[in-house]
Amino acid sequence: MFSFIIRRIGTILLTMLCLTLVVFFLVNLEPNLKKLAISQTEMHTSAEQLESWLVNHGYRQNFFARYGQWLGVVPKQPITDPATGKTTQRFSFCNDPTVPTFSGVIEGDFGCSTKFKTTVGAKLFPALGATGILMFWVLAVMVPVSLLIGILAGMREGSRTDRVLSVASIASTATPEYVSGVIFTVVFASWLGWLNGSAASASQGITFYNFTLPVITLAIYGIGYIARMTRASMVEVMTQQYIRTARLKGLSFKSVVVKHALRNALIAPFTVIMLQFPWLLTGVVIVEVMFRYQGFGYTLVEAAGNNDIDLLLGCSLVSVFIVLITQLISDVGYAFLNPRIRVQ
Amino acid sequence: MQAQYIGASTIILEVFWRFWPVWAALFIVMGASFLYKKKLALYGQLFDSGVGMAGVFICLFWLFTAIFASTISPFDPLGQVPIMKDTLPGAIEPQSGLVYLFGGDKLARDVFSRMVYGSQIVLIIAPAATGFALMVGITLGLPAGYYGGKIDSILSFLANLVLAFPVILLFYLLVTPGIMDTPIPYALAGVFFLFPIIFFSVLFWTRYKNRPDRIYILLGLTLIIGGWIYLGLVFDRDPLHIVHIDPNQLNIFVAVVFASSPGVFRIVRGLVMDIKTRDYVAAAQTRGESPWYIMLWEILPNARGPLIVDACLRIGYTTILLGTLGYFGLGLAPESPDWGTAIKDASRLLRSFIHPALPPTIALMSFVLGLNLLADSLREQSMKD
Numbered sequence: 001m002f003s004f005i006i007r008r009i010g011t012i013l014l015t016m017l018c019l020t021l022v023v024f025f026l027v028n029l030e031p032n033l034k035k036l037a038i039s040q041t042e043m044h045t046s047a048e049q050l051e052s053w054l055v056n057h058g059y060r061q062n063f064f065a066r067y068g069q070w071l072g073v074v075p076k077q078p079i080t081d082p083a084t085g086k087t088t089q090r091f092s093f094c095n096d097p098t099v100p101t102f103s104g105v106i107e108g109d110f111g112c113s114t115k116f117k118t119t120v121g122a123k124l125f126p127a128l129g130a131t132g133i134l135m136f137w138v139l140a141v142m143v144p145v146s147l148l149i150g151i152l153a154g155m156r157e158g159s160r161t162d163r164v165l166s167v168a169s170i171a172s173t174a175t176p177e178y179v180s181g182v183i184f185t186v187v188f189a190s191w192l193g194w195l196n197g198s199a200a201s202a203s204q205g206i207t208f209y210n211f212t213l214p215v216i217t218l219a220i221y222g223i224g225y226i227a228r229m230t231r232a233s234m235v236e237v238m239t240q241q242y243i244r245t246a247r248l249k250g251l252s253f254k255s256v257v258v259k260h261a262l263r264n265a266l267i268a269p270f271t272v273i274m275l276q277f278p279w280l281l282t283g284v285v286i287v288e289v290m291f292r293y294q295g296f297g298y299t300l301v302e303a304a305g306n307n308d309i310d311l312l313l314g315c316s317l318v319s320v321f322i323v324l325i326t327q328l329i330s331d332v333g334y335a336f337l338n339p340r341i342r343v344q
Numbered sequence: 345m346q347a348q349y350i351g352a353s354t355i356i357l358e359v360f361w362r363f364w365p366v367w368a369a370l371f372i373v374m375g376a377s378f379l380y381k382k383k384l385a386l387y388g389q390l391f392d393s394g395v396g397m398a399g400v401f402i403c404l405f406w407l408f409t410a411i412f413a414s415t416i417s418p419f420d421p422l423g424q425v426p427i428m429k430d431t432l433p434g435a436i437e438p439q440s441g442l443v444y445l446f447g448g449d450k451l452a453r454d455v456f457s458r459m460v461y462g463s464q465i466v467l468i469i470a471p472a473a474t475g476f477a478l479m480v481g482i483t484l485g486l487p488a489g490y491y492g493g494k495i496d497s498i499l500s501f502l503a504n505l506v507l508a509f510p511v512i513l514l515f516y517l518l519v520t521p522g523i524m525d526t527p528i529p530y531a532l533a534g535v536f537f538l539f540p541i542i543f544f545s546v547l548f549w550t551r552y553k554n555r556p557d558r559i560y561i562l563l564g565l566t567l568i569i570g571g572w573i574y575l576g577l578v579f580d581r582d583p584l585h586i587v588h589i590d591p592n593q594l595n596i597f598v599a600v601v602f603a604s605s606p607g608v609f610r611i612v613r614g615l616v617m618d619i620k621t622r623d624y625v626a627a628a629q630t631r632g633e634s635p636w637y638i639m640l641w642e643i644l645p646n647a648r649g650p651l652i653v654d655a656c657l658r659i660g661y662t663t664i665l666l667g668t669l670g671y672f673g674l675g676l677a678p679e680s681p682d683w684g685t686a687i688k689d690a691s692r693l694l695r696s697f698i699h700p701a702l703p704p705t706i707a708l709m710s711f712v713l714g715l716n717l718l719a720d721s722l723r724e725q726s727m728k729d
Contacts, residue, residue, distance in 0.1 A: 015501075019505060026523075030525070031520075031525045143467035173716060174713035178705075179709050181691070182701050193384060245465075300512070319509075
């Protein structure tokens with residue numbers, strides 16, 4: 001078990017290395033660098049000035065040297081004025097070093113956000129905190145509701161309840177966030193006026209009024225999927241021999257479901273809930289942009305839209321880490337919950 | 345000048361009437377399918393359940409809407425009539441006397457016509473991209489599952505690499521205007537579009553290599569048709585100027601195929617690992633059949649059930665992805681009538697006008713719902729066998 005986890009962590013690190021290299025390559029394509037230089041200099045700058053800005057800020061160094069600097073295995077170079085030989089900071093708003101130092105991701109320095117004029121850490125971690133709050137409420141709504149729907153539907157396969165709930169969950173999986181978000185806003189914000197169609201004020205304080213719409217919009221897509229998986233698992237458990245034995249012993253249907261079936265039926269949904277995180281990540285981006293909530297997704301869109309290289313790399317690192325770590329937790333947790341499974 | 349309006353019930357009747365070619369086509373196809381359902385194998389069995397019929401109905405509805413779009417929609421989806429800006433549903437356009445059935449949007453275009461034309465974009469790109477993703481996934485998943493070992497490790501690592509990317513980040517990196525200046529989309533297209541040609545060539549070669557009368561015709565047809573489409577799509581050099589795709593559409597297409605083929609790969613690999621332990625595979629191995637013959641003619645046909653179900657779900661998923669792209673304004677032209685772009689435009693103005701937002705959202709939702717219902721009922725039917 002221990003060696004399994006070690007090996008998996010090794011794979012995770014390798015995957016993260018490969019992916020950041022790919023992202024690094026894509027954000028450093030010539031058109032993207034041009035876009036960055038244009039957005040960072042004054043309007044109407046000539047091509048030579050753009051080029052000199054790129055050279056001055058170290059964007060024309062060797063590709064692998066720059067990747068190494070970002071990673072922290074190659075020392076970060078300050079800007080050296082060729083005439084005087086004096087060194088200055090690359091970006092003054094980030095406390096960049098004036099002497100060559102190792103300062104990359106490995107050392108805990110995520111770099112410098114050119115869009116927000118601050119360090120990536122100062123921008124990214126508060127945003128992650130904000131998204132964490134959103135995620136907490138989404139899971140707090142999504143997991144109980146979907147498990148309940150799945151269990152009620154799977155309890156008696158083919159019953160009217162089952163058919164109604166199954167179609168409802170199929171409908172909810174057919175509703176992506178940008179569709180449900182619009183429909184909920186129209187119904188609850190425009191027609192009824194019960195809720196706020198924007199969560200911009202949620203960064204000051206979360207209220208039922210401004211936070212409900214983003215939470216249910218994000219939860220609704222996952223509910224259908226998890227409910228269907230729970231239903232399938234429940235249906236399978238209900239056909240097992242030990243359920244029949246429990247019924248034949250004369251136990252009531254309710255106590256069979258609660259005491260015998262439930263525990264075994266909830267193993268599979270655990271994996272599904274964990275693997276739902278990557279999709280939630282995409283949903284977070286859509287919902288945060290739609291409801292103007294200043295979290296991780298909003299930061300990612302801003303970073304990508306302005307080709308903010310270090311911030312975008314930081315965002316990809318975080319999201320890839322979340323995806324892989326939840327996969328690991330789901331594998332290990334599954335083996336832990338189900339003694340019949342042993343990981344090699 | 346104030347626009348004239350028609351009443352709510354007239355709008356509903358008018359919308360219903362506008363779709364007449366769709367109703368006619370639906371009546372013929374559904375009727376014929378229902379009458380001959382006994383002879384139509386899996387497709388016919390769909391008509392045994394209400395869910396299956398609903399799924400077929402919705403999917404065919406949008407298919408026919410896309411086909412008859414020019415007959416159904418009263419206006420040009422890009423045409424602007426300044427007087428109709430932000431008009432509510434049922435406003436009469438003074439010049440032609442026709443009605444803006446679902447009102448006008450902020451650029452004074454007819455919301456109804458845009459919804460109808462939007463179906464064309466979705467129904468061309470989503471199934472085609474899913475088809476290519478299936479080809480890529482199958483061609484790579486078969487050897488990975490069948491041989492195992494090193495090929496499997498490498499391909500699985502690559503697939504996991506792509507799957508570890510959040511889709512939205514992938515799109516932001518792959519579908520930007522800047523990337524069109526680099527050879528990356530064309531290189532990816534060049535690789536992906538090669539897979540169908542390889543797939544069909546190997547498919548025919550393994551089966552008919554000892555029958556010269558068939559093999560040359562089939563291989564020749566594959567290479568000529570495949571090469572022709574390949575030239576048109578990747579290099580835009582179709583000698584007959586029939587096959588053509590806009591560079592930004594190619595970019596979207598490639599990104600969608602790239603994002604969804606690892607999923608197909610995983611499913612195919614899992615299915616192959618399961619099926620290769622069956623007796624008929626062992627029998628084929630003992631007969632001395634080549635590995636690719638076994639993969640393509642013994643294993644693949646027996647994996648078709650789950651693959652068809654997955655393809656249905658995947659078309660729906662691709663539709664959602666296309667909507668996401670439109671919603672973030674990536675790739676598609678800003679005036680394009682596709683549903684995602686329409687939702688994006690309308691959702692910014694929800695506070696003042698809600699009518700431009702509802703038709704595209706309901707259209708997208710109903711189409712994906714139809715595909716999901718179809719997949720669900722296909723799964724149930726194939727489980728019965």
